[in-house]
Amino acid sequence: MGLFEELAVKIQGANKRIVFPEGEDARIQEAAIRLAQEKLLKPILLGDEQAIALTANENQFDLNGIQIINPKTYPKDQLQAMIKALVERRNGKTDFETAEKWLTNVNYFGTMMVYMGLADGMVSGAKHPTGDTVRPALQIVKTAPGSTRISGAFIMQKDTQRYVFSDAAINIDIDAQTMAEIAIQSANTAKVFGIEPKVAMLSFSTKGSAKADQVTKVTEATKIAQKMDSTLAIDGELQFDAAFVPSVAAAKAPESNVAGNANVFIFPDLQSGNIGYKIAQRLGGFEAIGPILQGLAKPISDLSRGCNTDDVYKVALITAAQAL
Ligand SMILES: CC(C)(COP(=O)(O)OP(=O)(O)OC[C@H]1O[C@@H](n2cnc3c(N)ncnc32)[C@H](O)[C@@H]1OP(=O)(O)O)[C@@H](O)C(=O)NCCC(=O)NCCS
Numbered sequence: 212m213g214l215f216e217e218l219a220v221k222i223q224g225a226n227k228r229i230v231f232p233e234g235e236d237a238r239i240q241e242a243a244i245r246l247a248q249e250k251l252l253k254p255i256l257l258g259d260e261q262a263i264a265l266t267a268n269e270n271q272f273d274l275n276g277i278q279i280i281n282p283k284t285y286p287k288d289q290l291q292a293m294i295k296a297l298v299e300r301r302n303g304k305t306d307f308e309t310a311e312k313w314l315t316n317v318n319y320f321g322t323m324m325v326y327m328g329l330a331d332g333m334v335s336g337a338k339h340p341t342g343d344t345v346r347p348a349l350q351i352v353k354t355a356p357g358s359t360r361i362s363g364a365f366i367m368q369k370d371t372q373r374y375v376f377s378d379a380a381i382n383i384d385i386d387a388q389t390m391a392e393i394a395i396q397s398a399n400t401a402k403v404f405g406i407e408p409k410v411a412m413l414s415f416s417t418k419g420s421a422k423a424d425q426v427t428k429v430t431e432a433t434k435i436a437q438k439m440d441s442t443l444a445i446d447g448e449l450q451f452d453a454a455f456v457p458s459v460a461a462a463k464a465p466e467s468n469v470a471g472n473a474n475v476f477i478f479p480d481l482q483s484g485n486i487g488y489k490i491a492q493r494l495g496g497f498e499a500i501g502p503i504l505q506g507l508a509k510p511i512s513d514l515s516r517g518c519n520t521d522d523v524y525k526v527a528l529i530t531a532a533q534a535l
């Protein structure tokens with residue numbers, strides 16, 4: 212059974228309510244119809260009813276039975292309760308007027324639905340850049356116990372090959388401590404997706420072949436991560452070829468228990484992580500599933516704006532599974 216068939220079996224019957232703030236988008240509507248028809252979850256589309264119907268008509272979609280909420284006509288008393296809960300949650304950082312304005316934005320509205328238990332998870336980002344999609348989650352849902360940072364991983368999949376790339380979505384510039392935490396989070400994500408993690412801390416240097424502050428950061432991160440979980444196979448600093456290709460590993464890092472066999476790749480910053488996953492996807496022909504947000508207290512998932520219906524469907528399955 213493939214990964215997504217397994218997830219489908221897991222979530223079937225649990226009826227998790229997943230809110231899609233971009234309900235007017237055709238890819239979102241098509242995925243929501245498929246998810247509802249297969250009884251995998253209960254989609255909730257946000258948006259203007261007329262605009263949603265227009266997209267559906269243009270594409271001959273049947274949205275019968277799918278819940279639609281228009282934040283602009285949301286019952287006044289329920290909106291007031293939402294504003295109050297948001298102001299309370301922000302604990303002095305956001306006043307009533309700002310909260311009211313935020314809630315006219317579908318990503319804030321959807322995030323508050325998840326925070327208040329009106330939905331079990333959220334999938335957005337088909338039309339919004341990552342920052343605008345995840346900022347409400349960072350501000351309202353916040354980190355899960357045991358995590359100090361939220362990060363974004365991709366499952367990269369082709370035929371029988373499956374890898375984790377992190378952080379490819381959230382933290383722009385990271386210190387050694389954050390890189391170590393991302394490594395531990397990503398190893399856990401790998402296990403959820405049936406990968407026995409061998410974690411490579413990536414650099415442009417292998418085992419001291421270059422000297423630079425950027426390299427020192429990666430060696431420090433490796434030591435911290437090894438201390439955080441001594442049972443984990445984790446090594447660095449490694450160049451990608453040393454991490455991935457056994458013959459190169461034999462030449463560059465013969466002592467390493469990870470080099471040549473790594474399957475979880477931790478990038479030293481977001482420039483390299485985001486560029487790296489898109490090269491593997493667009494030149495390497497890998498399917499990129501994610502970004503899967505790690506370390507968040509409730510399941511909220513981002514999409515790439517380049518996503519298709521199948522990507523939305525798969526990210527929704529992951530989100531519903533995280534909500535179990
Ligand atoms: C994620 C991102 C939007 C946050 O930036 P920001 O809104 O400027 O963040 P701020 O520093 O103002 O922080 C806003 C809140 O989020 C929290 N936060 C920010 N980054 C966080 C992280 N990685 N983990 C946990 N919380 C975080 C802050 O603590 C702050 O909380 P507070 O308001 O309660 O104090 C920003 O880092 C970003 O744009 N990242 C790149 C996204 C991207 O374009 N990726 C490429 C495509 S996938």
Ligand SMILES: CC(=O)OP(=O)(O)O
Pocket residue numbers: 336339340341379380485501502514515516517
């Ligand atoms: C994850 C990612 O790169 O998102 P986008 O393509 O929307 O910027």
